[in-house]
Every structure is written in structure tokens, then in C-alpha cells.
Amino acid sequence: MGTILDGAGLAKKIKGELHEKVKKLNKKPGLVVLLLGENPASKVYVKHKEMDAEEIGFLSKIERLPVTTTEEELLDCIERYNQNDDYHGILVQLPLPEHINEEKVLLAIRPEKDVDGFHPMNIGRLVSGNPLMTPCTPYGIMELLEEYKIELSGKTAVVIGRSNIVGKPIATLLTAKNATVTIAHSKTKNLAEVAKSADILVVAIGVAEMVDKSFVKKGAVVIDVGMNRNAEGKLVGDVKFDEVAPLASFITPVPRGVGPMTRAMLMKQTLEAFERTL
Numbered sequence: 001m002g003t004i005l006d007g008a009g010l011a012k013k014i015k016g017e018l019h020e021k022v023k024k025l026n027k028k029p030g031l032v033v034l035l036l037g038e039n040p041a042s043k044v045y046v047k048h049k050e051m052d053a054e055e056i057g058f059l060s061k062i063e064r065l066p067v068t069t070t071e072e073e074l075l076d077c078i079e080r081y082n083q084n085d086d087y088h089g090i091l092v093q094l095p096l097p098e099h100i101n102e103e104k105v106l107l108a109i110r111p112e113k114d115v116d117g118f119h120p121m122n123i124g125r126l127v128s129g130n131p132l133m134t135p136c137t138p139y140g141i142m143e144l145l146e147e148y149k150i151e152l153s154g155k156t157a158v159v160i161g162r163s164n165i166v167g168k169p170i171a172t173l174l175t176a177k178n179a180t181v182t183i184a185h186s187k188t189k190n191l192a193e194v195a196k197s198a199d200i201l202v203v204a205i206g207v208a209e210m211v212d213k214s215f216v217k218k219g220a221v222v223i224d225v226g227m228n229r230n231a232e233g234k235l236v237g238d239v240k241f242d243e244v245a246p247l248a249s250f251i252t253p254v255p256r257g258v259g260p261m262t263r264a265m266l267m268k269q270t271l272e273a274f275e276r277t278l
């Protein structure tokens with residue numbers, strides 16, 4: 001049975017450290033989350049972020065905008081927070097409604113306030129090895145691997161999923177730590193076989209419990225980025241945990257694995273954005 005990577009525990013520790021730092025400041029770091037519309041999952045996530053930020057002692061605001069908000073209105077709202085010195089981090093909750101061009105929106109956020117790390121400048125800096133802001137989920141995964149002293153150099157890593165938010169940046173970060181990385185996706189032939197070659201397997205597909213034991217080499221480290229609600233309304237990952245855990249050397253649970261680390265990194269980067277303004 002593999003060791004469970006306790007993302008919730010490490011996130012709590014990190015948030016405690018951030019709280020201690022914030023107590024010593026003369027001004028509060030500020031985080032604003034822009035939420036368009038009424039997507040129930042997004043509302044829950046945003047609420048969690050607000051609670052984290054308040055716990056740590058940040059100035060925290062949710063800017064709730066109707067689903068009918070135009071692209072121009074959203075861009076104006078972002079620009080107001082770009083100019084507002086009380087807010088050091090701006091996060092636009094994704095996904096956005098169809099009528100809004102996501103790329104335009106991400107470009108509008110000042111890279112210095114882009115605590116998600118999704119601005120093309122931040123992506124470019126990450127890829128070229130000089131990161132400013134790092135996408136929070138990949139960043140959280142790297143922190144978790146480091147906490148458990150999991151060796152990456154010379155290891156084979158397979159990332160299933162090629163999103164801008166998870167797959168591509170985690171592949172970049174693992175490569176920077178000298179892993180040999182393969183990015184697999186829905187068109188990959190013999191996916192299970194490819195996955196089974198991995199010492200480190202990162203699963204970010206978005207299909208509930210798709211990865212079973214046939215994808216996993218004995219002793220592999222398994223990172224499950226999935227966040228799916230099953231028929232009973234229970235949160236499940238992309239990995240069949242009960243079947244895979246006995247094979248793995250380390251494995252993240254869902255919930256309490258990668259999710260809380262994502263939020264902790266968001267808070268960490270908000271404090272760092274604040275500190276750079278001093």
C-alpha cells in the first residue's frame with residue numbers, strides 16, 4: 001500500500017506559515033476573484049478561496065458579475081483592479097461563458113497580479129526557466145513531491161492531459177527537475193501501456209476513475225488531478241484509488257490531495273505579489 005500524499009495537511013501547514021508572515025505586515029495583501037455567472041462548482045471553489053484568504057489575513061473580495069456581462073465590461077473590471085493598489089492578486093474564475101474570449105481576458109491581467117500564472121508572459125517565463133507566477137496546481141504538485149522527498153532526476157514521468165492549466169506546465173516543471181517527460185492525451189495510442197512506463201504518473205484527464213491498475217507500474221508515484229462528481233454526488237478523481245493505491249509507492253487522494261495544494265499556492269503567490277510591491 002502506497003503512502004498517501006497528504007495535500008490537505010501540507011496546505012494547512014503552508015497557510016499557517018503565510019498567516020504568521022501576514023501578521024507582521026503593515027498592510028494586508030489583497031486578492032480579488034472575478035466570478036461570472038452561477039456555475040455551482042465555480043461558486044464552491046470561489047467560496048473556498050475566500051475562506052482561505054480570510055484565514056490567512058488577506059483582504060479578500062469576490063466580484064460577482066452577471067452571466068450577461070460583456071467582454072468589454074469584464075475587461076474594464078480587470079483594468080480597475082490592475083490600477084487598484086489594494087489588490088495584489090487578480091483571479092478570473094474559469095471556465096468563462098461562451099461569449100467571452102478567454103485569451104483576451106488572461107492577456108488583460110497585469111502579469112505582476114496574475115496569481116494563477118495563466119498570462120502568456122508568465123507561461124513564457126515558466127517555459128524559459130525564469131518563472132514569475134506559476135500555475136497553482138502544477139506548483140502545488142511540485143511542493144508536495146518535494147515535501148515527501150520524492151526524487152525526480154533521471155526518472156520517467158508521464159503526464160496524461162495537455163491543458164494549459166495543468167498538463168503543459170507540470171510537464172515543464174518536471175523537465176526542469178530533470179525528469180524525462182512524456183505528455184499523453186486522448187489521441188495517444190496504447191495509453192495504458194505508455195502510462196505503465198512511468199515512475200511518476202500525473203493524471204489530469206477529467207474522466208472519473210479512468211485510470212485503473214493496468215495503467216500503473218508497481219512502485220510508481222501517482223498524482224491524481226481529477227475533480228469529478230460521481231452519480232452519488234461524491235467527489236472522485238481520475239484514478240481508481242482503491243485499485244491503484246496498493247501498487248503505488250505514493251499516491252494523492254481525492255479529495256485532500258492536489259486540490260488544497262492548488263489553493264495554498266494561490267495564497268503563497270498572492271503574498272509574493274504583495275511583497276514585490278514593497
Ligand SMILES: Nc1nc(=O)c2c([nH]1)NC[C@@H]1CN(c3ccc(C(=O)N[C@@H](CCC(=O)O)C(=O)O)cc3)C=[N+]21
Nearest residue numbers: 045091092093094095116227255256257259260262263
Ligand atoms: N482561474 C482559475 N483558477 C483556478 O485555480 C481554478 C479555476 N479558475 N477554475 C476551476 C479550477 C478548479 N480548482 C480547484 C481548486 C481546489 C479544489 C479543492 O480544494 N478541492 C478540495 C475539495 C473541495 C470540495 O469538496 O468540493 C479537495 O480536493 O480536497 C478544487 C478545485 C481551481 N480552479
